[in-house]
Amino acid sequence: MAERDFDWNEAEAAPDPSTGGDSGLPPADTGKPKRRRWLKWGFYGFSFLFFATLIWLIVTAPLGRALEPLEEPALLFVSQEGQSIARRGAIKEEPVDVTALPAHVTRAFTSIEDRRFYSHWGIDPYGVGRAIVANARAGGVSQGGSTITQQLAKTSFLSSERSMKRKAQEAIIALWLEAWLSKDEILSRYLSSIYFGDGVYGLRAASHHYFDREPQDLTVAESAMLAGIVKAPSRWAPTRDLKGAQERSRQVLAAMVETEALSEAEAKVSPARLRGTRARLPTGTYFADWVAPRARKELKPGYGVTRVPTTLDADLQRIAVRSVINAPIGDAQIAFVAMRPTGEVVAMVGGRSYKKSPFNRATQARRQPGSAFKMVVYLAALRAGWEPTDMIDDSPITVDGWTPANADGRYRGPITLREAFARSSNAATVRLAEAVGRDNIMRTARELGITAELPDAPSLSLGTAQVSLLEMTAAYAAVASGRYPVEVEGLMLDAPTRQSMLGRAAQMDSDEEWAPMLDLLYASANEGTGRRAALRVPTFGKTGTTQDNRDAVFIGFAGNLVVGVWVGYDDNSSLGSVTGGGAPARVFKNFMTSALSVDGARGPRLPREFRLPDPHQGEQKQLPSPVPEDWSDLDSALGRLGREIGRILDRL
Helix, strand or coil, X not given: CCCCCCCHHHHHHCCCHHHCCCCCCCCCCCHHHHHHHHHHHHHHHHXXXXXXXXXXXXXXXXXXXXXXXXXXXXXXXXXCCCCEEEEECCEECCCCCHHHCCHHHHHHHHHHHCCCCCCCCCCCHHHHHHHHHHHHHHCXXXXXXXXXXXXXXXXXXXCCCCCHHHHXXXXXXXXXXXXXXXXXXXXXXXXXXXXXXXXXXXXXXXXXXXXXXXXXXXXXXXXXXXXXXXXXXXXHCCCCCHHHXXXXXXXXXXXXXXXXXXXXXXXXXXXXXXXXXXXHCCCCCXXXXXXXXXXXXXXXXXXXXXXXXXXXXXXXXHHHHXXXXXXXXXXXXXXXXXXXXXXXXXXXXXXXXXXXXXXXXXXXXXXXXXXXXXXXXXXXXXXXXXXXXCEEEECCCCECCECCCCCCXXXXXXXXXXXXXXXXXXXXXXXXXXXXXHXXXXXXXXXXXXXXXXXXXXXXXHCCCCECXXXXXXXXXXXXXXXXXXXCECECCCHHHHXXXXXXXXXXXXXXXXXXXHHHHHHHXXXXXXXXXXXXXXXXXXXXXXXXXXXXXXXXXXXXXXXXXXXXXXXXXXXXXXXXXXXXXXXXXXXXXXXXXXXXXXXXXXXXXXXXCCHXXXXXXXXXXXXXXXXXXXXXXXXXXXXXXXXXXXXX
16 A cells, blocks of 8 residues: 555544544543644744754854954053053954863863763753752752853854743754764864953953963863853952852862862862953043044954054053042042143043043033133134234123123223233123124134034123033144144054144144234233143143033143143032132142153244243232132131142242
């Protein structure tokens, strides 16, 4: 008789012999056909999933995926001197070959992760059963049943989704890997790609990161610690919990004894300790966060850590941090940036503590610069033909129903532009701005590189636009260098590229713009509101204090450094009596006093048209500060100390 395929439908339609056909007996239990139907569709479903997964693997999943580098390589930022600053991103180094590793290294992983690795076919029913029993006894998940092959399948080809579908795919891929690869190849791929915590993937990277040695040189204790990390890398990374990692390594050593990978005597070793220098590097800093996006755009995927030279000066950065820490600002926040007149950032502090708040107030915050913006107003006036010796009326003015008041409440009548700028007269500045034209002021701001939205209102001249400290400092760098705009840079570029950028800048007119603007900034920093920032070398700068003392700013330059300092609260609350001529100016001076002594870089040559005032004549002409001595103090005790320091500085 000819054979034919078995027909499930016919089987379901055939009468059950146990019923006796039409004998009238009660019908048998109909649950069996239903169970058969479920079995049939389950078989169909599994078959479809198996073949679909198999086709997907053949077409799209390369066997070497676990050996490929990460799409976004780790970045190691280094200062101008070559000192490591910070590491960003995950690290994955070149693959390891288990045949070249000592037995105690590989068996540390198989003993704790998959004891029957060399005997199963990708799925270990015995291991699954053992895990079920152990978990039942523990009342929770204490062991996993996944083999090393399954873990490789999951990490290389699947998402972290927890579902029966993903578990089935994991099993199918594990069988596929076992069919195409040898056990040593599977283990090599596993050890080359598994996560070891602290942003480190693969055994080679982990060996370098934690112990500063090659994988083949790992000791028994170090191998046990690394094998112990794999189960919970975020929890047992030794940089996070060294004691926990050491305790976990003892469990690994015990497992190695049970599997006869080690004798009891060989397992009696001292716990491993961290030796790697990379592990001590911060993964984020204000400066590193700022330059990282630009660096990633210019780099390609690769193994290991990509070294990224930056413009940061390690010595100047340390001085900046110290100056910020010692600033008498109570619990207020602070931002600091120092750059060359050509735009290379050499120091940056975005707040009091990166750990508590990585928000960078030097680059991300948009705050009002206050009177520090007056530099733009007066530069626009100089371009329009005004001169520092021209007279401007310092008397109350009303524009569009708004009447700005001078900070000290005094109005001096006709005064020179130089005195108006040094005293930071609001009334005189608004009168000058209306005469020059807001359009011209906005145009000047744009040419200086300020991209923030500028309100077309009379208050614009008093710095009511929301501008970052970095952008305002770059505008001052344009005046320091005499070229605009200044393109800020944090990465160390090759000489031709940087020269090309500098070549795009326009030159200020020395006679009509550059020298007169330097004269105004010198007057402000040495005779006016910014005199607490004055150094023994030519100092230029301007203070800024916004309404209700919500922001206090000083931006200035000396030598080959341009520095911006901002003090304020994140919630925009008042600083009380703190002004730009107080704490920010002192931070500027404290930094510059040390920085100029170690920097050694010469600043841009000043224009021939600029002449420094005679120092003795300057003492006689020095304007009394329009800001009361105690305005920058936070309490009475600090006020007395501040006044005493002020008296000492005044005698210098």
